Amino acid sequence: MIACIFGLLLMIMCEQASTKVDYNCKAYSSAYTYQCCLRQYSQYIHISNCAVCHSRNIEPESFHGLKSLENLVLRNNFLVSLDSAVFSQLSKLYRLDLSFNQLASISPSLFSELCNLDSLRLAHNNLVELTSSSFAMGIFDGLDSLNILTICKIPTKGFQLLPKLARLEMNTCKMASVMPRFIQYLNNLDCVILHTNILTHIPDYAFTTPSHLTTIDLRCNKIAMVKGLAFFGLTTLREIYLEDNQLHSIDSLNISGPVLWKLDLHNNQVCFPLVLCFIY
Numbered sequence: 001m002i003a004c005i006f007g008l009l010l011m012i013m014c015e016q017a018s019t020k021v022d023y024n025c026k027a028y029s030s031a032y033t034y035q036c037c038l039r040q041y042s043q044y045i046h047i048s049n050c051a052v053c054h055s056r057n058i059e060p061e062s063f064h065g066l067k068s069l070e071n072l073v074l075r076n077n078f079l080v081s082l083d084s085a086v087f088s089q090l091s092k093l094y095r096l097d098l099s100f101n102q103l104a105s106i107s108p109s110l111f112s113e114l115c116n117l118d119s120l121r122l123a124h125n126n127l128v129e130l131t132s133s134s135f136a137m138g139i140f141d142g143l144d145s146l147n148i149l150t151i152c153k154i155p156t157k158g159f160q161l162l163p164k165l166a167r168l169e170m171n172t173c174k175m176a177s178v179m180p181r182f183i184q185y186l187n188n189l190d191c192v193i194l195h196t197n198i199l200t201h202i203p204d205y206a207f208t209t210p211s212h213l214t215t216i217d218l219r220c221n222k223i224a225m226v227k228g229l230a231f232f233g234l235t236t237l238r239e240i241y242l243e244d245n246q247l248h249s250i251d252s253l254n255i256s257g258p259v260l261w262k263l264d265l266h267n268n269q270v271c272f273p274l275v276l277c278f279i280y
Contacts, residue, residue: 042066042068042069043068043069043070043071044069044070044071045063045066045069045071045072045073046071046073047073047074047077048073048074048075048076048077049075049076049077050076050077050078056077056078056079056080056081056102057079057080057081057082057083058074058079058082058083058086059083059086060083060085060086062086063086063087063089063090064088064089065089066089066090067089067090067091067092068092069090069092069093070092070093070094070095071093071094071095072087072090072093072095072096072097073095073097074096074097074098074101075097075098075099075100075101075121076099076100076101077101078101078102079098079101079102079103080101080102080103080104081103081104081105082098082103082106082107082110083107084107084108084109084110086110087110087111087113087114088112088113089113090113090114091113091114091115091116092116093114093116093117094116094117094118094119095117095118095119096111096114096117096119096120096121097119097121098120098121098122098125099121099122099123099124099125099150100123100124100125101124101125102125102126103122103125103126103127104125104126104127105127106122106127111140111143114143115143115145116145117143117145117146118145118146118147118148119146119147119148119149120143120146120148120149120150121148121150121169122149122150122151122152123150123151123152123169123170123171123172123173124152124172125152127151127152140162143162145164146162146164146165147164147165147166147167148165148166148167148169149162149165149167149168149169150169150170151169151170151173152170152173152174152175159183159185159186160185162185162186163187163188164188165186165188165189166188166189166190166191166212167189167190167191167193168183168186168189168191168192168193169193170193170194170197171193171194171195171196171197171217172195172196172197173197174197174198175194175197175198175199176197176198176199176200177199177200177201178194178199178202178203178206179203179206180203180204180205180206180208181205181206181208181209182206183207183209183210184208184209184210185209186209186210187209187210187211187212188210188212189210189212189213190212190213190214190215191213191214191215191216191217192207192213192215192216192217193217194216194217194218194221195217195218195219195220195221195241196219196220196221197220197221198221198222199218199221199222199223200221200222200223200224200225201223201224201225201226201227202218202223202225202226202227202230203227203230204227204228204229204230204232205229205230205232205233206227206230206231207230207231207234208229208232208233208234209233210234211235211236212236213234213236213237214236214237214238214239215237215238215239215241216231216237216239216240216241217239217241218240218241218242218245219241219242219243219244219245219264220243220244220245221244221245222245222246223242223245223246223247224245224246224247224248225247225248225249225250226242226247226250226253228250228253228254229254230253231253231254231255232254234255235259236259237255237259237260238259238260238261238262239260239261239262239264240260240262240263240264241262241264242263242264242265242268243264243265243266243267243268244266244267244268245267245268246268246269247265247268247269247270248268248269248270249270250270
């Protein structure tokens with residue numbers, strides 16, 4: 001039944017624990033594709049670490065009829081493309097994980113029916129097209145409820161289409177730099193995670209504008225300098241993680257407000273005393 005699929009993990013949580021769920025995973029020797037046929041009451045599907053022969057795609061109708069599905073995990077399946085209609089009937093989907101695949105592009109209508117999506121994970125793919133023009137094509141149109149986004153590329157204006165986004169994760173992306181105010185449209189943002197990249201410095205006003213930001217994680221980069229106004233204007237900022245970098249010096253940091261309670265600098269070479277300037 002799973003002749004061409006290795007390491008298949010399928011977990012299904014149903015509305016009733018005693019409900020029997022039948023599934024059928026097929027690897028077609030001719031087209032090298034697979035299809036997951038599951039009953040319409042499935043709420044949780046986890047398929048990861050599957051070598052899907054040579055096709056590396058999913059049949060468009062694979063998830064049709066799964067109107068109760070809320071959580072779909074398709075990590076690390078060597079997927080290179082997704083049909084624009086593959087998620088079209090998943091109106092109740094709350095979390096979607098497509099990370100650690102080989103996706104190179106995304107159809108503008110791929111997520112158009114996912115009006116309840118809260119978490120979208122796209123990191124560790126080959127999505128070189130996630131630029132401002134790509135966002136303008138409507139990739140994230142309709143995702144008004146999106147709360148968590150994991151990606152590898154930074155669009156300059158596309159974030160303005162995600163007004164409710166609270167958590168932005170761009171870790172392990174080989175990111176070399178950030179521009180000032182790169183998250184300026186994310187007014188509801190609470191947490192930014194940029195750890196394990198190759199950032200070398202943090203410019204003035206890098207994180208300026210979000211009015212609810214509490215946590216910035218910059219661990220495990222190659223940061224040698226943080227400019228004094230990098231965190232300027234963040235009146236709700238509570239935690240800054242800068243450990244495991246290459247910091248030798250930090251400009252007098254301007255922290256706008258009294259709520260910062262953690263600034264982690266261990267495993268650096270910062271010259272003390274460190275000057276923090278709190279602006280009330």
